[in-house]
Amino acid sequence: MNKTIEKSITDVASAAQTISANYTWYLNAYQLHGNLWLSWSTTAPFRAHQGQIMVYSTPSFPSNPQDNVKVWHWDSDNSGGWDTGLPWGSDWYCAWNAQRSPNGPYAYAVQLITK
Numbered sequence: 001m002n003k004t005i006e007k008s009i010t011d012v013a014s015a016a017q018t019i020s021a022n023y024t025w026y027l028n029a030y031q032l033h034g035n036l037w038l039s040w041s042t043t044a045p046f047r048a049h050q051g052q053i054m055v056y057s058t059p060s061f062p063s064n065p066q067d068n069v070k071v072w073h074w075d076s077d078n079s080g081g082w083d084t085g086l087p088w089g090s091d092w093y094c095a096w097n098a099q100r101s102p103n104g105p106y107a108y109a110v111q112l113i114t115k
Contacts, residue, residue, distance in 0.1 A: 031088035051075030067071030
């Protein structure tokens with residue numbers, strides 16, 4: 001009769017190591033020529049998968065980041081500044097979203113409300 005012994009991999013591994021890294025995503029809103037402009041950057045050495053910059057048409061962030069979008073832009077273009085074409089003002093709900101891996105639904109990475 002065989003006897004089963006359960007052990008985690010770290011119980012039997014030698015010289016197990018763990019490392020982590022932290023990265024930050026920045027989303028900036030500013031007024032230029034009377035319009036809402038957005039810029040974005042990250043400290044990560046990679047880009048978010050299918051990243052999108054969004055401005056929402058509702059006074060809240062929708063539970064699904066793909067709903068109620070007024071204007072949007074791929075994050076791979078114009079990170080130095082994007083003229084949304086919308087008038088500058090308070091209460092614009094803006095976000096940087098990315099697709100969950102692998103090819104899953106979108107999730108919020110950064111949320112910003114203009115003041």
